[in-house]
Amino acid sequence: MFNSLIDKLRKNQILSYDEYLLLIKNRDKCADYLFKNASEVRESIYGNKIYIRGLIEFTNYCKNNCYYCGIRRDNKCTDRYRLSPDEIIGCADYGYELGFRTFVLQGGEDPYYTDDILCDIVRKLKENHPDCAVTLSLGERSFDSYKALKDAGADRYLLRHETSDSGHYGKLHPDDMSFQNRLDCLENLKKLGYHVGAGFMVGSPFQTEENLANELLFLKKLNPHMVGIGPFIAHKDTPFFDQPSGTAELTLFMLGLIRLTLPNILLPATTALGTIDPLGREKGIRAGANVVMPNLSPLNVRKKYMLYDNKICTGDEAAQCIECLKRRIATTGCEIEISRGDYRQSKPNC
Numbered sequence: 001m002f003n004s005l006i007d008k009l010r011k012n013q014i015l016s017y018d019e020y021l022l023l024i025k026n027r028d029k030c031a032d033y034l035f036k037n038a039s040e041v042r043e044s045i046y047g048n049k050i051y052i053r054g055l056i057e058f059t060n061y062c063k064n065n066c067y068y069c070g071i072r073r074d075n076k077c078t079d080r081y082r083l084s085p086d087e088i089i090g091c092a093d094y095g096y097e098l099g100f101r102t103f104v105l106q107g108g109e110d111p112y113y114t115d116d117i118l119c120d121i122v123r124k125l126k127e128n129h130p131d132c133a134v135t136l137s138l139g140e141r142s143f144d145s146y147k148a149l150k151d152a153g154a155d156r157y158l159l160r161h162e163t164s165d166s167g168h169y170g171k172l173h174p175d176d177m178s179f180q181n182r183l184d185c186l187e188n189l190k191k192l193g194y195h196v197g198a199g200f201m202v203g204s205p206f207q208t209e210e211n212l213a214n215e216l217l218f219l220k221k222l223n224p225h226m227v228g229i230g231p232f233i234a235h236k237d238t239p240f241f242d243q244p245s246g247t248a249e250l251t252l253f254m255l256g257l258i259r260l261t262l263p264n265i266l267l268p269a270t271t272a273l274g275t276i277d278p279l280g281r282e283k284g285i286r287a288g289a290n291v292v293m294p295n296l297s298p299l300n301v302r303k304k305y306m307l308y309d310n311k312i313c314t315g316d317e318a319a320q321c322i323e324c325l326k327r328r329i330a331t332t333g334c335e336i337e338i339s340r341g342d343y344r345q346s347k348p349n350c
């Protein structure tokens with residue numbers, strides 16, 4: 001019964017809300033079958049190649065106050081930092097030598113970085129490394145700002161929607177943040193021709209299995225190029241300090257469902273998954289993920305970009321991280337590919 005629903009997804013047929021919910025509620029009975037199918041589908045499109053993105057966490061200042069996030073405005077315990085344009089470009093140059101061909105510039109929503117400053121950085125990155133893709137993850141900005149950054153050469157944009165339920169959104173964010181604006185931003189990014197990434201935390205406070213079933217329908221409709229999901233992990237200096245964290249088990253199941261729902265998706269095995277389970281990223285790849293995002297930020301700021309407690313990979317040089325990841329990925333039968341790692345349009349041939 002459950003396996004036949006997975007077969008249906010595998011044949012690229014659409015599942016209903018009730019069918020997704022049934023699978024999520026009975027995941028203990030069909031997880032292995034899901035993972036087998038999800039990794040076969042990934043393999044039929046991307047082979048055994050795992051794409052790497054060099055993550056540059058360039059500011060931990062944020063004007064927002066999301067209840068779950070360790071770098072929220074009201075967290076007075078955070079030691080704030082900003083990287084200069086030269087430091088950011090230096091990280092990318094070093095990353096290029098290590099084999100990265102995509103750089104992800106991520107930060108809190110920090111008004112210090114105006115469009116002019118950011119566009120200069122993007123232009124310089126593209127000038128220095130024309131064979132590389134630039135991904136931005138800077139939160140909500142105006143249409144004009146997204147356009148200026150696209151015109152400067154940015155290729156992709158990650159903006160997790162966090163939840164597709166406006167009531168749930170209101171429980172995760174203060175009143176000055178708007179669910180509708182988040183959706184409008186995603187639409188604007190699509191209109192401008194970015195490759196767009198959406199996503200959410202698994203096990204975020206107040207999230208239900210019903211919410212998760214709806215996330216799959218939302219993603220199917222949005223049809224993004226990338227989906228970033230990872231477990232919610234409490235941060236001690238946030239309003240959600242005592243909320244239970246999400247589990248690796250449910251995150252992996254959702255990764256598998258996302259791979260079958262959107263076969264061509266670029267799907268990271270996230271740092272949060274590796275934090276909640278020491279083998280989380282390897283398990284993520286076995287569940288259908290095909291991207292990892294090692295940290296290229298300078299060592300002296302790593303521990304300051306603490307979105308949640310006990311975040312891994314804050315003590316190692318980028319070169320060590322990539323060596324460690326190569327070894328870990330090899331255990332899954334996959335290997336890192338040195339390329340931009342673009343979205344592939346091809347149909348699964350299985």
Ligand code: SAM
Nearest residue numbers: 068069107108109137138139160232233307308
């Ligand atoms: N400011 C940008 C934005 O809002 O998209 C990028 C940075 S934001 C910190 C990146 C992502 O981290 C968020 O979209 C959220 O899903 C995730 N995140 C924040 N706090 C987290 C937590 N406590 N546990 C797991 N993930 C978290």
Ligand code: FES
Nearest residue numbers: 062064066069072
């Ligand atoms: Fe910075 Fe949520 S706290 S975007």
